[in-house]
Amino acid sequence: MKNRKAFVIIFSLCIVILSGCGKGSWESYKGQLLGAKDRPGWTPVTPYGMVYVPTGVLHIGPSDQDINNAQTARSKEVSIQGFYMDETEITNNEYRQFVYYVRDSIAHTILQHFAEDESGGDIQTIDWSQEIDWSDPETSEQLEEMYSKDGMKFLGVRDMDVSKIVYHYYWFDWKTAALLENRWKDRAQFFHEENIRVYPDTLVWVRDFTYSYNEPMTRNYFGHPSFDDYPVVGINWDQANAFNDWRTKFWASYRIKMGEPLMDIFRLPTESEWEYAARGGKKLAQYPWGGPYVRNAKGCILANFKPGRGNYPEDGGFYTVRGDAYWPNDYGLYNMAGNVAEWTSTAYYENATMFIHDLNPEIRYDADDSESESLKRKTLRGGSWKDIAHYIQCGTRHWEYADTSSSYIGFRSITTYLGRDPKDKQ
Secondary structure (H helix, E strand, O other), X not given: OHHHHHHHHHHHHHHHHHHOOOOXXXXXXXXXXXXXXXXXXXXXXOOOOEEEEOXXXXXXXXXXXXXXXXXXXXXXXXXXXXXXXXXXXXXXXXXXXXHHHHHHHHHHHHXXXXXXXXXXXXXXXXXXXXXXXXXXXXXXXXXXXXXXXXXXXXXXXXXEOHHHOEEEEEEEOHHXXXXXXXXOOOHHHHEEEEEEEOXXXXXXXXXXXXXXXXXXXXXHOOOOHHHOOOXXXXXXXXXXXXXXXXXXXXXXXXXHHOOOOOOOOOEOOOHHHHHHHHHOOOOXXXXXXXXXXXXXXXXXXXXXXXXXXXXXXXXXXXXXXXXXOOOOOOOOOOOOOEOOEEEEEEEOOOOHHHOOOOEOOOOOOOOOOOOXXXXXXXXXXXXXXXXXXXXXXXXXXXXXXXXOOOOOEEOOOEEEOOOOOHHHHO
């Protein structure tokens, strides 16, 4: 409920901004078509940690032999609109900011830290100026429901019950709302509510590998500072979307406060956007660095994957590596091959290239729990630290179920570039 109210506030502020765009004396128009006055200026802003990927053309499809002889990924030329993309996969410490924000918002709600509604309504918003003294006995007693029970402590440390860290949000079904029969219907029916537990599934390090000892990674990978700059794992598709919703609102609230126009939402890339970014402007490139080999002239391995028959440390990493390891591609993007496979927004169909559009192609399908498991498949790209070289090629497609988390899947965000592409201005 709290996040719904926050959304209402942000949306209401947007309406206020829009409603003020045309104000001014109508007499000043002198009967001429001058356009709405008092429009805000617009200068594109590159979000921190992102790089610009320009508009261009992509030849999707396999860059090498179809070793599985699947005959399902035919080559096709498509056009991609420009966008900003995270230069690295989302790291543990970046995702931890999201977890802490949700944790603190829950604590503030329990402690009744609300700001007054200046409009005189009953909308409650969190007063972030109030601090939470986690060490205070009285505060700790009030927040007792957020902690694990005494008998469930590890090493005698009182820790948070991570199952209580739940993010509530709503997303809008644009595809259904765009149907002709729905164009005049109440848009409230196209909002969908989600309640997502946001803490990473740290047990994936044990679950993913039978007859293998990886418990130190379960205990330390997300929480220990030595892994802060490593890609977050144990995140399913729904959690990645929840992160992007929070990231969008977090920045939107600041831009509204500063009186600046909003940018487009943060989101997962489509499969085609991801492949286009991975190639780095190199048409038909087998790997982000071009190829056709995974070693440079000096014999150094160029990505984090499984060389040979299982020599995991040969490439410089045993499991994952830092998000900015190895050389970036020509767009400035790191680890678009290997390290962790990355979620895309695209539903997985084997023969998708046969019927997708050639303009910003995308297949979005949000399956209900009652529907077939095959409809819940989401496309993965990039391969991971545990995969052989075939899976880290730019054109290789793979999939996983949306509710699945693993030790080798992460994600990065993008946001669409708004306005004319810089090349259009030349």
